[in-house]
Amino acid sequence: MEPLLKEIYDSILEGNASLVTEKTQAALDNGFATSVILNEGMIAAMTEVGRLFEEGEYFVPEMLIGARAMQAGLTVLRPYLVADDVKPIGVVALGTVKGDLHDIGKNLVAMMVEGAGFEVNDLGTDVDPEAFVEAIRKGASVIGLSALLTTTIPMIEKTIMAIDVAGLRDQVKIMVGGAPVTADFAQQIGADGYAPDASQAAKLAKSFVA
Template identity: 65%
Template sequence: MNHIDNIYDAVLDGDMGVIPESVQTALNANVPAADILKEGMIAAMEEVGRLFEEGEYFVPEMLIAARAMKIGLDLLKPYLIDSGVDPVGKVVVGTVQGDMHDIGKNLVSMMLEGAGFEIIDLGIDVPPANFVEAVREGVDILGLSALLTTTMPSIQDTIQAIEQAGLRDNVKVMIGGAPVTAEYAQQIGADGFAPDAGQAVTLAKSLL
């Protein structure tokens, strides 16, 4: 087995203990960082997403794989910057005001990072003004999450705040969370809705 295959398998299996050594071994063997990222990690996370869609993987497996990928990515980052590998796009994510849930948001963040996006996570209970500020600083996609029906209106408030700031054309807005639907996304003027983390990656790529 070659170095890339080892990394691919370690991410797929969520083997966090093996990842640092596998990545370092590949770098020592002069495997380009971009190849490790694309063929080792991103390809593995795409397969994780596929297995999740097919019901072979569940949220725990997805989380473990994403964590393994993140460990590898942290090691690779300095090499990727040196070799001038640009992220696919910049995504700001956050759970909207009044909502304290972050598992879904974190999973989406890790899956997007695994797909080569640069992620800025604003955390939980994020007021609309903070999202507006992030858009003003320059971002491709805004990912808004709500896990309660009572906090769903905060998604609409955030989109309206961006519109009022005259920034709506500068950013694509995708939304998600347990009570959120495609109909609701359409109704409030979001650009897209993803029912799970795997589909969030597909949606983000299509929005770019």
């Protein structure tokens, strides 16, 4: 790996946002292709962050600061990606379902999914089923539904039903997660996948577009 790309990669693993920003700009100034900086520097680093988390070497705080460091670099890189017409690998719309105001887990999923190369449409919390339907109409190919309360879990199924009624179910992959959600529940309600954490959510989203 080129030294500048390695510095971006290592700085993301260390969660050093200011260094990621500096080295991303340096890589651009030195003529590195935006797609190379994105794929070999940033996405590769976030893949490694996910692996370290899954193996128990990193925990949520390390994953969070790594994702924030990557986002700092993306802020520098994004205008160049647009200018170079570098496309995301897909569009993921994320939200916490109607009646649920929890967003920490959803926000971390958004960072990890963006780190995997997707464009993220973050719908926020307390999201009405119709908002997810509209996000699909606007181009989302993956939907992420989150619930942290046992009382709001039924809204996951209602949201999937709303997508089905709108005639859009075959146009989108749906992944679900949140503390009370299980793989069995995901299967019962007709979701395409279940992610127990943000790292797995990013891997699952990538598997949908592979």
